[in-house]
Amino acid sequence: MKAKITSKLPSLSKILPEIRSGLSIFLPNIVKESIVNDISRGVSPVEGERFQKYSDSYKEQIRGKALYYTKNGKVYKILAERGEKLNTEPAKYGKSISPVNLKLSGDMLKSAFAYVKKTAQKFTLEIGFNNFLADIHNTQGASKSKVIRRILPKSGETFNRKINRAITEEINKVIKSVVNKFSQ
Numbered sequence: 001m002k003a004k005i006t007s008k009l010p011s012l013s014k015i016l017p018e019i020r021s022g023l024s025i026f027l028p029n030i031v032k033e034s035i036v037n038d039i040s041r042g043v044s045p046v047e048g049e050r051f052q053k054y055s056d057s058y059k060e061q062i063r064g065k066a067l068y069y070t071k072n073g074k075v076y077k078i079l080a081e082r083g084e085k086l087n088t089e090p091a092k093y094g095k096s097i098s099p100v101n102l103k104l105s106g107d108m109l110k111s112a113f114a115y116v117k118k119t120a121q122k123f124t125l126e127i128g129f130n131n132f133l134a135d136i137h138n139t140q141g142a143s144k145s146k147v148i149r150r151i152l153p154k155s156g157e158t159f160n161r162k163i164n165r166a167i168t169e170e171i172n173k174v175i176k177s178v179v180n181k182f183s184q
Contacts, residue, residue, distance in 0.1 A: 019175055019178050022174035026170055027167065027174075030167070034163045035114075036109050045150075045152065045160055046150040046151070046159065055147075061088040062090040112129050
């Protein structure tokens with residue numbers, strides 16, 4: 001017994017460039033927006049990671065109750081008078097204690113980028129931040145206690161489920177669109 005299956009679809013060599021093209025248009029924005037939205041909501045974009053709560057001293061600054069400064073390598077604290085609020089950096093920007101969203105001025109989140117690097121055989125999605133604070137939060141550690149709050153996966157790590165789902169849905173949407181286009 002023999003069965004023969006035929007299709008009007010052209011070979012993969014014709015479909016793949018179309019899929020890559022579609023992905024390079026839509027996927028970077030979806031990934032970038034998903035990362036920024038998660039961070040803004042206080043969710044780490046990295047699977048299995050959680051943002052550590054702010055320190056008590058930073059919470060004091062957010063509330064405008066204390067101001068810290070360093071002089072000659074020594075840290076000094078100025079307390080607000082009863083009922084008074086100090087004009088601290090976090091208080092000035094209207095920073096909130098919860099969620100831990102890594103947003104003060106918004107410069108780091110605005111510096112997020114995602115784009116596709118294409119070569120003949122490779123399709124690479126480059127994702128990152130142009131602001132130095134991203135590296136401080138992601139790898140070096142913020143503040144005196146060097147708190148790391150992961151905002152991008154390292155080698156061997158993945159994005160959280162929500163971002164992976166958004167990526168998968170977009171890939172499926174582009175593939176379906178291209179296949180439909182070629183099968184007409």
